[in-house]
Amino acid sequence: MQQRVEFHARADRALHNPQIRSNFRYAMDGLIDKRKRSFPDLDELNRLRLRCAEIRVNALSKLPELLEQLEACCTKNGIQVHWAETVGEANRIVLDIMNRHNAKLLIKGKSMVSEEMELNHYLEQQGIECLESDLGEYILQLAGEPPSHIVAPAIHKSRQQVAQLFKEKFPDIPYSDDVDRLTRNARHILRRKFYEAPVGLSGVNFAVAETGTICLVENEGNGRMCTTIPPVHIAVTGIEKVVEKLSDIPPLLSILPRSATGQHITTYFNMITSPRKPGEKDGPDEVHLVLLDNGRSRIYEDQELIATLRCIRCGACMNHCPVYTRIGGHAYGTTIPGPIGSILEPQKAGLDRYGDLPTASTLCGACGEVCPVRIPIPALLNRLRFERVRQDHTGVTRGQGSQRDPWEARIWKGWSWMHANPAIYRLGIGLAAGLRWMLPKRLGAWTRVRSAPRLAAKSLHKLAREKGLDHE
Amino acid sequence: MSLRTGFPEQPARVYFFGTCLIDLLYPEAGLAGIQLIRREGVEVIFPQNQTCCGQPAWNSGYRDEARAVASAQMACFPRDYPIVVPSGSCAGMLRHHYPELFQGTPQHKASLAFSDRIFELTEFLVQVLKISLSDVGKPVKVALHVSCSARREMGVAGDHQALLRQLKNVELVEPRRREECCGFGGTFAVKHPEISAAMVEEKATELVATGADTLVSGDCGCLMNITGHLGYRKETLQGSHIASFLWERTNAAES
Numbered sequence: 001m002q003q004r005v006e007f008h009a010r011a012d013r014a015l016h017n018p019q020i021r022s023n024f025r026y027a028m029d030g031l032i033d034k035r036k037r038s039f040p041d042l043d044e045l046n047r048l049r050l051r052c053a054e055i056r057v058n059a060l061s062k063l064p065e066l067l068e069q070l071e072a073c074c075t076k077n078g079i080q081v082h083w084a085e086t087v088g089e090a091n092r093i094v095l096d097i098m099n100r101h102n103a104k105l106l107i108k109g110k111s112m113v114s115e116e117m118e119l120n121h122y123l124e125q126q127g128i129e130c131l132e133s134d135l136g137e138y139i140l141q142l143a144g145e146p147p148s149h150i151v152a153p154a155i156h157k158s159r160q161q162v163a164q165l166f167k168e169k170f171p172d173i174p175y176s177d178d179v180d181r182l183t184r185n186a187r188h189i190l191r192r193k194f195y196e197a198p199v200g201l202s203g204v205n206f207a208v209a210e211t212g213t214i215c216l217v218e219n220e221g222n223g224r225m226c227t228t229i230p231p232v233h234i235a236v237t238g239i240e241k242v243v244e245k246l247s248d249i250p251p252l253l254s255i256l257p258r259s260a261t262g263q264h265i266t267t268y269f270n271m272i273t274s275p276r277k278p279g280e281k282d283g284p285d286e287v288h289l290v291l292l293d294n295g296r297s298r299i300y301e302d303q304e305l306i307a308t309l310r311c312i313r314c315g316a317c318m319n320h321c322p323v324y325t326r327i328g329g330h331a332y333g334t335t336i337p338g339p340i341g342s343i344l345e346p347q348k349a350g351l352d353r354y355g356d357l358p359t360a361s362t363l364c365g366a367c368g369e370v371c372p373v374r375i376p377i378p379a380l381l382n383r384l385r386f387e388r389v390r391q392d393h394t395g396v397t398r399g400q401g402s403q404r405d406p407w408e409a410r411i412w413k414g415w416s417w418m419h420a421n422p423a424i425y426r427l428g429i430g431l432a433a434g435l436r437w438m439l440p441k442r443l444g445a446w447t448r449v450r451s452a453p454r455l456a457a458k459s460l461h462k463l464a465r466e467k468g469l470d471h472e
Numbered sequence: 473m474s475l476r477t478g479f480p481e482q483p484a485r486v487y488f489f490g491t492c493l494i495d496l497l498y499p500e501a502g503l504a505g506i507q508l509i510r511r512e513g514v515e516v517i518f519p520q521n522q523t524c525c526g527q528p529a530w531n532s533g534y535r536d537e538a539r540a541v542a543s544a545q546m547a548c549f550p551r552d553y554p555i556v557v558p559s560g561s562c563a564g565m566l567r568h569h570y571p572e573l574f575q576g577t578p579q580h581k582a583s584l585a586f587s588d589r590i591f592e593l594t595e596f597l598v599q600v601l602k603i604s605l606s607d608v609g610k611p612v613k614v615a616l617h618v619s620c621s622a623r624r625e626m627g628v629a630g631d632h633q634a635l636l637r638q639l640k641n642v643e644l645v646e647p648r649r650r651e652e653c654c655g656f657g658g659t660f661a662v663k664h665p666e667i668s669a670a671m672v673e674e675k676a677t678e679l680v681a682t683g684a685d686t687l688v689s690g691d692c693g694c695l696m697n698i699t700g701h702l703g704y705r706k707e708t709l710q711g712s713h714i715a716s717f718l719w720e721r722t723n724a725a726e727s
Contacts, residue, residue: 362657385533416537445665450700
């Protein structure tokens with residue numbers, strides 16, 4: 001129950017922080033609007049969603065085979081493939097590569113898997129400096145904070161807050177809250193580092209099994225720099241990012257940026273298929289691909305929950321989530337926040353750790369409606385609500401049953417008994433109506449911001465009986 | 473989950489599933505829904521053994537408990553008449569989640585047939601009865617709040633609008649961010665009261681900003697949440713279930 005207190009405490013802090021509230025509201029309104037305008041033809045959107053869901057379902061249906069094919073093709077192309085079952089193993093693989101090259105500086109493109117690994121923290125303990133080169137991630141590194149959104153990691157900060165942060169960290173640079181100037185300053189600081197760093201790290205948006213190609217979507221060009229300038233490139237990814245064919249990429253690339261930021265295409269799209277070949281003018285001498293499991297193969301085991309792994313990390317579900325918009329990403333306490341985080345993270349780390357997250361939703365359905373690969377997020381939230389209180393322990397989810405509170409369970413048993421027995425129910429509502437004057441005016445948290453509901457003098461059951469509507 | 477594409481002819485009689493919230497808090501809305509259907513020449517039967525669709529337990533993860541209640545409901549509507557439900561949320565449970573709830577049980581086939589007979593009230597009035605309303609009320613400005621289940625699960629937001637647009641003295645408005653949830657979410661409001669409060673505060677502010685005299689919704693969960701907060705803030709905006717509102721506007725005897 002430790003997690004519950006933490007989630008509620010963090011959510012309350014965010015709810016009472018007007019700056020957080022307005023930063024998220026403003027940013028989410030903008031992202032919702034941009035996405036909407038980038039899909040003017042709803043029929044096209046629905047066809048594309050069906051196609052992309054099909055691509056992801058197909059890939060997951062033969063995940064083990066495709067991963068083996070990916071490994072074989074990458075190896076043939078000269079990319080070194082590493083398997084990691086845990087984040088600890090993945091971190092050690094990266095460290096070994098760094099050590100082999102005597103590298104003390106790692107320059108990073110944006111990677112949520114490296115956040116999942118807490119790679120920066122791990123490497124810094126080993127005396128290796130990590131530098132985030134994505135502007136949002138760089139801002140957060142300066143501030144010492146984790147991302148609050150998977151696509152726009154520093155979205156919880158206003159332009160003025162970023163300007164203030166730069167002023168504190170770089171007193172020599174004149175203060176400015178102009179976005180272009182701030183970007184130029186960061187670019188200036190980072191550019192030198194690209195030439196100094198012996199190793200660059202990136203995430204992976206899609207990995208193509210049939211060609212052994214790593215695909216990387218980005219807007220700032222830092223991804224291309226990280227993957228081409230340093231002599232060594234390490235790509236880290238979850239095992240679920242694989243797709244079968246190269247022809248699967250165009251539909252996914254058509255839906256991902258539009259769902260994420262409303263862009264028809266990102267500024268950069270990188271396809272990496274090998275290290276630098278003889279005669280080529282640029283590119284790294286070594287390319288490594290680290291494939292991380294960290295609980296994903298357990299999710300793969302369940303034919304309903306496997307849909308969680310379709311995710312292409314566009315962030316549309318959080319942009320459209322009324323809960324995320326109110327509390328922001330940090331309140332979730334997970335690498336990935338929002339609706340997709342609330343189904344993914346409890347499955348990875350266990351319901352004993354994140355058992356509260358599946359309940360932090362009104363099941364309004366906005367997330368499922370916008371998901372580009374049609375993950376039925378509300379249905380999976382409901383499923384995990386079952387997993388968190390189930391008693392038979394026959395599921396695949398870690399921590400199943402751990403959130404079962406004996407009192408709550410007894411209340412539901414009683415509730416069920418009453419509503420499955422019509423005579424008891426009618427007696428109950430009759431009594432409640434008769435004694436309605438006794439009902440308290442205050443009903444816990446409900447009446448903190450609401451007046452108490454008033455029971456009717458006569459139930460619909462009674463009105464219908466009086467009107468003779470109860471029989472044919 | 474698929475939305476209904478074809479609709480049946482007007483039946484001779486239907487069952488009415490009143491929902492537990494209407495039963496306890498808004499019985500006049502249930503009665504208004506029944507009267508709207510009867511006025512079109514359709515007989516309405518309200519089986520006395522109905523209680524609740526079971527959604528609270530289903531959404532809380534207590535599936536066995538939900539199934540026991542759902543079984544009892546299916547037994548209340550033995551003939552193959554359509555079942556009309558004055559709530560997008562309860563209709564969504566009966567129509568889309570009963571087959572999930574009974575998956576892998578001997579009742580699965582029965583639950584599919586049962587769910588196929590479920591109609592949300594405004595959907596039934598517009599698509600099956602093709603109702604034609606004539607407004608006898610005074611000019612009024614109405615803000616519509618469509619519940620998330622009515623909008624997304626049942627796909628009946630258009631039917632809500634179509635009914636209100638038939639009323640010549642009603643000016644229909646919708647709030648900014650009309651598609652955003654009001655923050656009720658059943659047990660969500662109990663488990664996460666602070667987040668729920670933040671959501672209903674903003675929803676109420678947007679509704680008040682429309683300048684409407686009346687708030688109309690097809691779901692009593694949203695109404696209880698939003699009007700509860702409006703009452704707490706002592707706003708003048710009053711709430712009404714769409715069935716009550718339509719009946720009052722079109723029933724000459726009462727106005």
